[in-house]
Amino acid sequence: MWNPKFVKPSKFAKDAPLALALAFGMALTGCGNAGNSNTAAADPSSASDSTKTEQSQPADNKLVVYTAGPEGLANKLIEGYQAESGVQVDMFQGTTGKILARLEAEKSNPAADVVILASLPAAQGLKDDGLTLAYPEAKNADKLNADWSDAEGNYFSSSASALGIAYNTSLISTPPTSWADLSKPEYKDQVNIPDPSLSGSALDFMTGYLNANGDSGWDLFQSYKDNGAVLAGANKEALDPVITGAKGIVASAVDYMTYSAKAKGEPIDIVYPSEGTIISPRPAAILKSTQHKENAKAFIDYLLSDEAQKMVTNAYLMPGRTDIKADNRANLDEIPQLKADWNWMSENGAEVTERFLKLFK
Structure with a gap:
């Protein structure tokens, strides 16, 4: 990749x-060279130890x-x-x-x-x-x-942070309770999903979900695509249109961003799907x-x-x-979790990213 x-x-x-x-x-x-600020040590033969410390080791x-x-x-x-x-x-x-x-x-x-x-x-x-x-x-x-x-x-x-489903409370009267809900007709063309090539947490969710559910987990992402879900940049780019009402839902939303926006009075909330999510x-x-x-x-x-x-x-x-x-x-x-293997997630991240991008782009 x-x-x-x-x-x-x-x-x-x-x-x-x-x-x-x-x-x-x-x-x-x-x-x-911002990280390379140290100077080389002075020649031991040219100065005393105390002078070396003062002059060459600031x-x-x-x-x-x-x-x-x-x-x-x-x-x-x-x-x-x-x-x-x-x-x-x-x-x-x-x-x-x-x-x-x-x-x-x-x-x-x-x-x-x-x-x-x-x-x-x-x-x-x-x-x-x-x-x-x-x-x-x-x-x-x-x-x-x-x-x-x-x-x-x-x-x-x-x-x-935990990954959940963030939704605009003014637009979505019945919030989803599972990942599969996002492929229902009432949420057609309403869902943003972060790009796993830009968001590490989004990639964590995708690899974690696939690790927990096997290759059949791709059926979920295909159903999102078929229901009009769109790839929407990194986490903030996916969430902002939901806060403003341009979209209704973010799949794999980073929860702290949602909590923060809600505390500021934005019409946004989050649910953790009943089948579990990834921390x-x-x-x-x-x-x-x-x-x-x-x-x-x-x-x-x-x-x-x-x-x-x-x-x-x-x-x-x-x-x-x-x-x-x-x-x-x-x-x-308080958060239901999927059982996932981080080593598997790390080893398969590149393949998952490539396949996911081909699906959505």
């Missing part, structure tokens, strides 16, 4: 299969973070970490697909120190490709949901290429802190820590 004109296919590309994202990432500019006060929204939360996390540490953070924000594309485009001159993604298989792909720096001693890592994070400390899911963890990882290792570790510690986890719940996301609950949204034990 990765365009060979730009990138030689690799295991990284396979395991992080947001297939069209590279084209977007290659068009992005910026960052350059205080490291930089960090580059690539993060998949939400924007308000990302800004608050960065501000909180900067206030606590005194470290200056440069941030790039985009979808998981755009972040992975940017990493691929910059692989000869890495800039990012830490990435926060909206897809667990994407983080698994980074680990499997040897691109992550393990940090097993991260503070509060033992309090994280073990199913969402790496036992060896290569990635830490500090938050999660989409949001993993953070330190890249092995980091030039600011200690700052990166401190940033992971901050993401898992009480303060940051409160920011997570305020943004209508599920906290990554099991000892913290949200009071403004459904918690993990």
Whole structure:
């Protein structure tokens, strides 16, 4: 799926299969050498140890973070970490697909120190490709949901969202209760669905649904297409027309966006289908290429802190820590889940993306 004109296919590309994202990432500019601020050490023969420390090892006060929204939360996390540490953070924000594309485009001159993604298989792909720096001693890592994070400390899911069916309450008088409902005549031409090549969480849902239901799961997506469902960009692009009333429903809607819009008074709500859905963890990882290792570790510690986890719940996301609950949204034990294998989802993501795009485009 990765365009060979730009990138030689690799295991990284396979395991992080947001297939069209590279084209977007290659068009992005910026960052350059933002992550490479350390200077080389002085020759030991030319100065004393104390002089070397002063002249060749200046205080490291930089960090580059690539993060998949939400924007308000990302800004608050960065501000909180900067206030606590005194470290200056440069941030790039985009979808998981755009972040992975940017990493691929910059692989000869890495800039990012830490990435926060909206897809667990994407983080698994980074680990499997040897691109992550393990940090097993991260503070509060033992309090994280073990199913969402790496036992060896290569990635830490500090938050999660669930995929559901978002609907405009002014247009839809009888909300659907199952995924199959969206192929009913009353919802014809009313459904948006996010593009899995741009949205890591949408890909999580599609691969998770297929893993749980086998190849017959494609019948559901075919029925959506036959009922007039359309591919509508990433998550925000799929949801915005439903908020405004141009469309009635989003299949595989990211729940925190819906909760946030509802809290602002928009005519929107969400249901979790009775047969179950996929929880989409949001993993953070330190890249092995980091030039600011200690700052990166401190940033992971901050993401898992009480303060940051409160920011997570305020943004209508599920906290990554099991000892913290949200009071403004459904918690993990209140959401029916599909039984799915994340390893299978990671291994089959590229094939699912390609087939899904051929179906809808």
